[in-house]
Amino acid sequence: MKVGLFIPCYIDQFYPQVGIATLSLLEKLGCEVVYPQGQTCCGQPMANSGFEHLTSGCNTLFVDHFQDFDYIVGPSGSCVLHIKDHLHVHGREDKATHIRQRIYELSEFLTDVLKVEHLQARFPHRVGIHQSCHGQRGLGISQMSELVAAPFSKPQQLLKMVEGLELVELKRTDECCGFGGTFCVFEEAVSVKMGKDRIADHVNNGAEYITGNDVSCLMHLEGILKRQQSNVKVLHIAEILNASIN
Amino acid sequence: MSREAILAAIKNNQPAYQELPDLSGFSHAGAGDPAAFKKVVESLGGQVFEIASFTEIQPLVAEHYTDLSKVVAIEDAYLPGAATGWQTGDGRQLEQVDLAIIPGQLGVAENGAIWVTEKEMEVRVLPFITQHLALVISKDAILPTMHDAYARIGGPENGFGAFIAGPSKTADIEQSLVLGAHGAKSLTVFIIG
Amino acid sequence: MEHKHQEHAALADTFNANEPRVNWHDETLWWVRQKRDRMAWSLPEWEELREAASRIKHNVLGNLHDYLLEFEKNAVANGAVVHWAADAAEHNKIVLQLLQEQGVKRMVKSKSMLTEECHLNPYLAEHGIEVVDTDLGERIVQLAKEPPSHIVLPCIHKKKEEIGELFHEHLGTPAGNADPKFLTAAARQHLRKEFIQSRVAITGVNFAVAETGEMVVCTNEGNADMGAHLADVHIACMGLEKIIPQRKHLGVFLRLLARSATGQPITTYSSHFRKPKAGQQLHIVLVDNGRSRQLGREDFRNSLKCIRCGACMNTCPVYRRSGGHSYHNAIAGPIGSILAPNLDMKEYADLPFASTLCGSCSNVCPVKIDIHQQLYKWRQVITKEGYTGKTKAAGMHAMNIVLSKPGLYKTAGGVGRWVMRTFPAVVNNGMNPWYKQREMPAPPKDSFADWYKKNRK
Numbered sequence: 001m002k003v004g005l006f007i008p009c010y011i012d013q014f015y016p017q018v019g020i021a022t023l024s025l026l027e028k029l030g031c032e033v034v035y036p037q038g039q040t041c042c043g044q045p046m047a048n049s050g051f052e053h054l055t056s057g058c059n060t061l062f063v064d065h066f067q068d069f070d071y072i073v074g075p076s077g078s079c080v081l082h083i084k085d086h087l088h089v090h091g092r093e094d095k096a097t098h099i100r101q102r103i104y105e106l107s108e109f110l111t112d113v114l115k116v117e118h119l120q121a122r123f124p125h126r127v128g129i130h131q132s133c134h135g136q137r138g139l140g141i142s143q144m145s146e147l148v149a150a151p152f153s154k155p156q157q158l159l160k161m162v163e164g165l166e167l168v169e170l171k172r173t174d175e176c177c178g179f180g181g182t183f184c185v186f187e188e189a190v191s192v193k194m195g196k197d198r199i200a201d202h203v204n205n206g207a208e209y210i211t212g213n214d215v216s217c218l219m220h221l222e223g224i225l226k227r228q229q230s231n232v233k234v235l236h237i238a239e240i241l242n243a244s245i246n
Numbered sequence: 247m248s249r250e251a252i253l254a255a256i257k258n259n260q261p262a263y264q265e266l267p268d269l270s271g272f273s274h275a276g277a278g279d280p281a282a283f284k285k286v287v288e289s290l291g292g293q294v295f296e297i298a299s300f301t302e303i304q305p306l307v308a309e310h311y312t313d314l315s316k317v318v319a320i321e322d323a324y325l326p327g328a329a330t331g332w333q334t335g336d337g338r339q340l341e342q343v344d345l346a347i348i349p350g351q352l353g354v355a356e357n358g359a360i361w362v363t364e365k366e367m368e369v370r371v372l373p374f375i376t377q378h379l380a381l382v383i384s385k386d387a388i389l390p391t392m393h394d395a396y397a398r399i400g401g402p403e404n405g406f407g408a409f410i411a412g413p414s415k416t417a418d419i420e421q422s423l424v425l426g427a428h429g430a431k432s433l434t435v436f437i438i439g
Numbered sequence: 440m441e442h443k444h445q446e447h448a449a450l451a452d453t454f455n456a457n458e459p460r461v462n463w464h465d466e467t468l469w470w471v472r473q474k475r476d477r478m479a480w481s482l483p484e485w486e487e488l489r490e491a492a493s494r495i496k497h498n499v500l501g502n503l504h505d506y507l508l509e510f511e512k513n514a515v516a517n518g519a520v521v522h523w524a525a526d527a528a529e530h531n532k533i534v535l536q537l538l539q540e541q542g543v544k545r546m547v548k549s550k551s552m553l554t555e556e557c558h559l560n561p562y563l564a565e566h567g568i569e570v571v572d573t574d575l576g577e578r579i580v581q582l583a584k585e586p587p588s589h590i591v592l593p594c595i596h597k598k599k600e601e602i603g604e605l606f607h608e609h610l611g612t613p614a615g616n617a618d619p620k621f622l623t624a625a626a627r628q629h630l631r632k633e634f635i636q637s638r639v640a641i642t643g644v645n646f647a648v649a650e651t652g653e654m655v656v657c658t659n660e661g662n663a664d665m666g667a668h669l670a671d672v673h674i675a676c677m678g679l680e681k682i683i684p685q686r687k688h689l690g691v692f693l694r695l696l697a698r699s700a701t702g703q704p705i706t707t708y709s710s711h712f713r714k715p716k717a718g719q720q721l722h723i724v725l726v727d728n729g730r731s732r733q734l735g736r737e738d739f740r741n742s743l744k745c746i747r748c749g750a751c752m753n754t755c756p757v758y759r760r761s762g763g764h765s766y767h768n769a770i771a772g773p774i775g776s777i778l779a780p781n782l783d784m785k786e787y788a789d790l791p792f793a794s795t796l797c798g799s800c801s802n803v804c805p806v807k808i809d810i811h812q813q814l815y816k817w818r819q820v821i822t823k824e825g826y827t828g829k830t831k832a833a834g835m836h837a838m839n840i841v842l843s844k845p846g847l848y849k850t851a852g853g854v855g856r857w858v859m860r861t862f863p864a865v866v867n868n869g870m871n872p873w874y875k876q877r878e879m880p881a882p883p884k885d886s887f888a889d890w891y892k893k894n895r896k
Contacts, residue, residue: 013882015880035891040843048796050819051835058842061845133795138798145476148485149486186831187757188875190760190761
């Protein structure tokens, strides 16, 4: 199984440890992983700002780098969703379609493709899950509080395999954190207020760590936590799942 | 005229025709549950009495209401001695009605709604302008859901009809529930049979 | 951008100056969302009902021309007079003329978002006619000289103490009394007088049934009925999209509407107006006002399925923390943000951006409108039409150049982690808004790509 590792731009630049954890986790689970060098970005920052027509450069690069893999895996629900919904390249539609159908967010790749049932991981802390909207409502990696349907959560399923980890219950299970791409700067007041409210829910329920499947949301929450000089830390789910696999 | 222009624009812009969905899966063959109906009406702020004959209405009214100076009853049997001649006028003659007792055609167990038409209320404004409202329905006229209700109602026979579920209410001030906004301040349902 | 109003972000910023009040607003609406959830979970067939409602509305959109004619024919046979208005101005003119024929100077109106959209009240006021809004929440904002901030809960932004003060000033209630029960009783007395005196009543319409020519109006207060049944003339104003095919379809919509809106199993009154009462005139004003245009926009026509329940507002984390007035449109929130650009793309260019695209709105929508996807699509349209700010456009072009060229991306990233540069650059603001209340992540020595090069290849 040849897996192409898709590391979104802000992870590459600011959170390399998330990329490293993702890579080593996949390798330890037996995947042949290649990180195509020269990849940049999925194009979402532009598209969500109304400039989807400017994303053809990103799209072409993406197809160049990822067309030959069995699976493409990325540690970001939001970027994966963008590719799934919007990757098109004129004249290479078959390749783009292949990628759209074979791209996975990390946790759904672990539960649905690798069908992971056990992890040799230990993380003895109280952890709150931040359900990033694009992974949850876009990719459907967990059940949504608005819908009348049976509950499930792929990230939670994985975190429950981690020894010593205690999941905290939240008052609002899946409210948006307010990152929202460029929303976080254009609508600064509401964005920060949403982030503060999400954090308060985790803190009030005793979380020591906030984890999630999207570094963008976590970066936003971390920015607020640091400004508040809070002891609560954020970690990407890959970092926890990779915590001490031997 | 605008009519022609609007219709032309719509004809030009409307999407391809799509069939209506089949709603038969939502209907029920059986009757509605009177206990469930009662529970919902009470949750809406109404009170429910199960009675065996109309003669039980008068003592219940005497027990549960005070200061009733003008009572209107659609059927004489509901309350002997109720006001007469109240139907004449444009509706404003009902401004001083304290209690109106009106038959309902059917009740809906899922939401406590009772279907009342112009035929039963006689003057349209009556169930709304009265200070207190009582509706009388027969036990076997309780149906499970709105789908079943519309199936029973069928095509329109009257100029006006309403589902009434509970007393008039509002929560417009800080979401605090207050009964008696503009319509009846209270609702009593008599289930007979 | 030149706007008649401040943009959403600026208005939201002002709203957020008072954080306890934002918390209160958020909690109040979240409570309504929770009530909605409980009601949805009480019906195991909830998702099937939403699907059925969406498909009925799709059938309506595909057959609207014929349904309108059918409705008109049946309504006329019932004794109603049907008027057609191409836009807000024509709607207002029709209503004014009907009022002038009656010679009235004051009349009652129950809740109608359409008349808000058409700005009927100020228009009539200019012509010397005073409209008394009779929905309690609408009456309150009317006394406060404000527009409604929510389509179902018009004065949800107001605290009871403020309402107490308004009533003291306008209705003569004792100063300092802010008890909702007492204030509601005072409004009941005050508005009963208006109902009794009014010879004309305007109502909105929730559903108009093609098959029967009847209209259904839903209220909890009973104000539509008090007005319409006492008046000599009942004027019902409705958008063209309110049509549904048959009576039995009301079963689907009445099960969804109140559960989605306020978490009640049904509204107190669901009134079916078919024929005018003896001696009464019934006028129905069918209003287009951009709806036929929206019908032609393939990506946006589903917005016409809306039954105005307001669930998307209650669930929207942005709406709850920015307030209805920040949308500067008759219809606020997510649904307002996809309806408004159709009315005036330039004036409402900011609204599709007032969202994180979290998708909660689409999930609660009882007719399954793809609201957040339409917000995304409006962004593309608005940008192509040139209604996005120049600075933002320049920033996006710069971002595109960097992200399209791996070499440039690497250099830009290496020099200072490009996000730090790009984000501030796209906002015309002396200060980087990220930093105002947040820290940036500390830039690591190596990017992941650098690490990979050293450790794997």
